[in-house]
Amino acid sequence: MDMSMRKGTPLSGPLAGVTLGRPMALSLAVVALAALAPWLVSAYELNLLARFLAMALLAMGLVLVWGQGGVLSLGQGVFFGLGGYAIAMHMKLAALGDGDLPDFMVWSGLDALPWWWVPFKSPLVAILGVVLVPGVVAALFSWAVFRRRVGGVYFALITQALALAFATLLISQQPSTGGFNGLTDFQTVMGVDLGTPAAAHGLYWLTLALVVGVFVALRALMTSRYGTLLRAIRDGENRIRFLGYDPTPFKVVAFTIGAVLAGLAGALFTLHAGVVSPALVGVVPSIEMVIWVAVGGRNSLAGAIAGTLAVNLAKDGVSSAFPDLWLYALGLVFVLVVTLLPGGLAGLVADAGGTTWGRRLKTLIMGEAK
């Protein structure tokens, strides 16, 4: 959406020349409100919001991968898990004295730390690991598949097998991964006591800042030449090939960015929730992540955030009261959104221009179109 096409208020001072359109003003208001959340909602609600915002990072990645790139990944949980386990392993190790082992390893009869745990003792390695491990795995995996021009439905099925294999592996390697229970019971991260309200607020703001930063960055990426080509590949890969481009690197880059964001989301989620386990990374959670974006609108970053919040709030509300009902509801949402509302909530807002009331609502939100 081109800002210059919309009526807005010119700013003065150092921002002279920047036009503050209504969408921009609305976004700033939403961010400001979100930043004040620690004083507006209870500690429990703040924690929920923080978790959902962490997940929104992953959802925005899916907008790039699925909405813009046309690559459906049913294995985002894997990258979410890699990020989550990277930070969780560090927190487990940081709480120990020299030569001690995490409690679950002792119970399983392990007498030495597995070699792949050792580097995560260092906070720097852990933070880099959150980003690099999912990134490298995703880059290698997607390159191997895309370079042989295997994509579409095949790619989706392979990513689902990846999610299944990853979750099964985590559960079966109980002595070194914590098995079905995962890793939990963290006290501190980087020397900060996780139990204090100050830590909760700080982590919330960190998450919010990342959401805003990623939103701006992805938006820029989507409007860049790269974004245009990515959409062109989605709509006609062979035409792009005949124009002389190799689509593979474009798709690999998109998938890798999506995985890095998923890893970041997993790490932040682990900090907020205090646990990471195979139940968050398997086949079902991975495909649930796609539905957040489908509900919000697969081509809209704001829609992805809204969809993530909406689906997870609904899940939190419905599944605690009626656990059986939730799966029916989720199944129905899948069917209905995909068949009747492929553009999601964002598509609904965009289409609303068709009716008088809709046009008024849209003008109210988006500003007057010239």
Next chain:
Amino acid sequence: MSEWPLIAGQVFNGFSVASLYVLAALGLALSFGLMRVINMAHGEMLMLGGYLAYLTLQVVPGPLGILAAMPVAFLGAATVGAVLETTLIKRLSARPLDTLLATWGVSLILQQAARNIFGAIGVDVRAPEWLNHAYTVSSGQFAGLTIPATRLFILAVAFAVMGALSLLLARTRIGLLVRAVNQDRGMAAAAGINVRAVDLSVFCLGTGIAGLAGVVLALLGPVTPNVGQSYVVPAFLVVVLGGLGSLKGTAIASLIVGLFSALVQILVDVSLAQVLLLLFVIGFIQFRPQGVVAVRSRALDA
């Protein structure tokens, strides 16, 4: 103690697992070749077949109950397939990835319904007396090798279904229509073939075969609400390996996946075998991205 009985046992296991994958993957591969859609609720057709077998055995308890269950499961699953195709998949046929998501929703609903009706723990289907024994090799190089009769029965069912299906496709008028649509949809429609009817019948046939597979599956273990899930993911990999719309490709790919899993499990545990299978599939498409048997190229089908 020689290792031969162990290896031979695993090879045999590989064949019987492969025959289950064949039954599970045939429907997927057929409709994928024809319509380019994957039905994620296909695993639940296996589950449905299993529960229908359980119900049939309540009504027909005798030794022939399991044989009576097979047509029941076939027709039951085919009917559900018909409903699914006409209400959902038909509408989404131009959007294959969306079909995947919508049918996944159906799969969630069916699983939860099974959980509410039959309980989460699962129900047992007891193999009849004539299947409830095993053949043991007592002498020679393979001494100690045990082959359960149920596993032989599964092999026989898979061969019978494969045989019937290839006859149907190669020798009947319906088969001719299916092959025509498979080769060139637009041309077939122009020649007056009712393409929609062909789609629908192939889809029903595929879900019916999955229902049949569910009966066979019920002989191996309890029927649970997510029994289908454990077979359908390898079946998806079979579709990836098999090549578009080819019966032969699906059969060979099932054998590859079944034998690979069984043989790797001699050396590593089940979970690592899954990871290795995935790596194998990714490795395989480096050499044959078009699948085992390529009827048409995958590269330019956009």
